[in-house]
Amino acid sequence: MSHTILPTVLRSALLAAGVAAGADSAIAQDATAPGGGGGGGIQRERSFPAIASGKWTGKRLRDGQPDIQGQWSNTIANHNNWTDPQGGVPGDPNPRAIPKTSRAERAPSRVSDPPDGQVPFQPWARAVQQDLLANFHNPTRPEYVEPLARCAPAGVPKSFTWHGFEIRQYPGIVLILFNSGSRLIYIDGRPHLPESIKLWNADSRGHWEGNTLIVDVTNNNAKARFARTGEFASDKVHIEERYVFDNGGQRFNYVATITDPTVYTRSWTATIPVRRYTEKDEPDGWHYEVEVANTKDGHLQHEHPERICVENNGPFGQVAVAPPKKK
């Protein structure tokens, strides 16, 4: 597309392939730049407002859905760390990737319930998570490679912490285009797929209640993890997502209740704050990876180029393996 796409692609690559490449440190450094979490790089906030479920008073589409189309991205951090989102990946060999801030100065855990901010793992599952984390920086077995580093879809819910994403709406359908993978959410009342079908991005059935899109997520193959820190679910997991939009249309909070009796001692809740991006924002190569469209009258309009994971992952195999050859 344009000359700016390559840096975007490469940057994603560095993030995606961080495990293998050590390229990760550039971002970690960026993310913890001056003052640590919440101040620099992609980390835009250390705290965020609650948004109450209630009436939708904003714009609607022709089928009556609240119009929430456009570009969005989480405000806190990438997928380095699930429960200390601005804390980097524990054990990072790059000393500059370790934040200088105290825990209290960084954004809260994405686990909003239980109150201790920890995933309520059963003991065996906690041991597995700790093993995945301990082997993250130097994966000695294939299963230690975080699957997103192979360009796999980031899955539910991690996709919301991996670059910006775009929502497009149609009668009966909400489509979310993520940096790695897409989700078609049917809101027409149809049943889920047969239980035996398991998918990276699961099977989504939604409906609107006022300002809140409620999505029932099943058929998850649970191959995607929640973060580089190794949190996971099994393919028995059931997720109820609530996308609670503010009536100004500028933010939503993603609130997911995650239930899996085979892995956790109780259901728990994840909360991810999200803000809108528009032409008023500068493209930044992570949250807002748009290009300037070639408009006939020259007015500023942004568009997102095709999302195909090509980067720095040659040996692993993905939709598009080899980085395009430059002419």
Added chain:
Amino acid sequence: MQHRSVLSGLVASIAFASLAVGSQALAKEKIPRLPNGKPDFSGIWQTTSAADYDLEPHSTRSDAPPSAGIVEGGVIPYLPAALEQKKRNFAARETEDPRLKCWTLGTPRGIYYPEPFQVLQRETDVTIVFQFGYSVRTLWTNDTLHPKVTDNELYLGDSRGHWEGDTLVVDVTDFNEDTWLDRAGNFHSPKLHVIEKWRFLDENTIDYQATLEDPNVFSRPWNIGVILHRHREKNFQLIENYCYTRDFDQYYPVPAKE
């Protein structure tokens, strides 16, 4: 685009030829439309043709059923050196076809590949989600032009559409060279330029025509056409086919407690 005038002529002749199909007046009243009156191709579509096996006419063989192909005139007009490359591709097709690695199929191959794709349409754009690889293509119908700078990075190309009556005409450029046109090794270079024409024959059938030109590979523009059928099975949906994960998905997920 120095071949534009030649192409325009070809495209016009395709359009004229396809007028012969069906009862235009009747179909026109029944086709779904967006609020702005443009045809609404939303739905899940698939070809029943054998085009993906080999665009050109071929007898039955171990890896393909027989087919008259979908190339107008029957032969892809390769330049001599490109024809040699095509022959090498054909010989190596059982290992070198990018589809075997589940790479993004490209344009137009994604359209006639034998898996469903979903069209989601707004007045400003047409989004295509392909079940194979779950890749996503946007055809912009918002009066924007191709980017001023192109760098041959795109698998699906840069697609800019406009309406000519009830026909969606899409100009597609800026490809990379990592896609094939079919399983038989037919190929293109980054100079590929595709002009697609999408038109309803009736509310459940699309006439898809494309003109391909590539000065590095073909001696002249050439045309293909397939019919796309709407999936009407109850609750039919795409099932994400991230087949490129097959090489490594055995390592995931974490095994559940015994």
